[in-house]
Amino acid sequence: MNNKLIANLKLLRKKNHLNQSELATRLNVSRQAISNWETGRNTPDIDTIIKLAHLYHVPLDQLVTHKNHSAPIVGKPKKTILGVLFAILVVERSTQNAPLAARIWIDYLLLVPIVLYFVLLLIDKKIVNPRIGLAIYNFGLFLFGVAGIGSSFVNLFSMGFGLRITCFACGVMAIGYIAIPGIKHLIGKVKSATSLRV
Template sequence: MEFQNRLYDLRKRSGLSQEELANLVGVTRQAVQKWEAGTSRPDMDNLTALARYFNVTLDWLITGHEMESCAAAQNGPVVVENHYHYNSWHYEYKSKCTVFGLPLVHINLAQRGFCVARGVVAIGNVSVGALSIGVFALGGITVGAFGMGLLALAGMALGLLAMGGIALGYVAVGGCAFGYLAIGGSSVGIYAAGGAAMARDVAVGSAATADLLAIGQDARAAMTMGLSDTREAIFQAIGQTGAPDWIRSVLMFCIGR
């Protein structure tokens, strides 16, 4: 049996796709495809990673047989030392309980590559789930460096409610926020509140620019107000723009009234 056949059998017995094995080792799917087709061979680091993951010896993986001791043919004992420097790690857990065919919990993390976790609760380098945590997270509630979901909490967040360094959503809260209602250091939206706010209807902030109403120290709009104006006057002015009651409440909260 050739190397490519041994690798194929090991992968199939482990229930892995070529893409999943590639993620574990930290290579592309095309590289695994070439290994199994016999058109290329993995380097020593990748061979070591494969042997460790499948719990086989490196000698068996390469040659198909175990090393035979040659001590009997020598005048003295022979000590063979193999030093493999393998710093990568991988951890995966998949619960047996499933919901609509998806595991209730799927954790798939690795130091190298992008391991995909798919489950109701998904935690991985790349995660997809109702509750999704990962570098790249997609789902109902997402937490990660890059998140997309109904509720997204991430460095870069996209969602119905998005919160992050850069947030884009119906309601967006972040350092830079873009949305129907945007709240942040720099905010742009139909309604916006923040240090620098730009809005179509109502902008609230130190520097506020809007088409209809701007409230702030430096306010520019068809109608302007200062932060020192009374609560009743500001509340009434926002209402005149046609803003929904919940928008008025949020903007008043941002003003501190």
């Protein structure tokens, strides 16, 4: 078995704060299988290696070769969506003529991308467990989306048409960003189920 793969399997499992049993449950294999892979007695099949790379958020070649594992755990798209939401809200808050209460509401909404970006930085610095941090990120982005869409529908604080559209668009972007991986996963499941029937 590839010695680099053996070392990477164990290293990445520990970096992601998983024990062998937790990883086995996620991959739907036995704990003994994980132990055998990490000691070099057996090798995971290619499908399992792909699942591991996806689970650990690393490129496949990084899993099977000796590349630097100090790359950030959190990908750029997660940070980019926060930057886009922040920029839109800042521009709209400064250009729209709205009541003070509506501008303060936008200030509160602006805090969400800032806090979530900070959570992502803590994940990258390995201060926060990635599973917990990403759960906080997804939940926060979802709440941001609900608050944005909800406040636009009820015209919270008489914010006016411009800020209503901004809140609605930002809310849809946030919820859409969270939903896209789930939709892709669902489409993949449907495709695999239909291909098995044919």
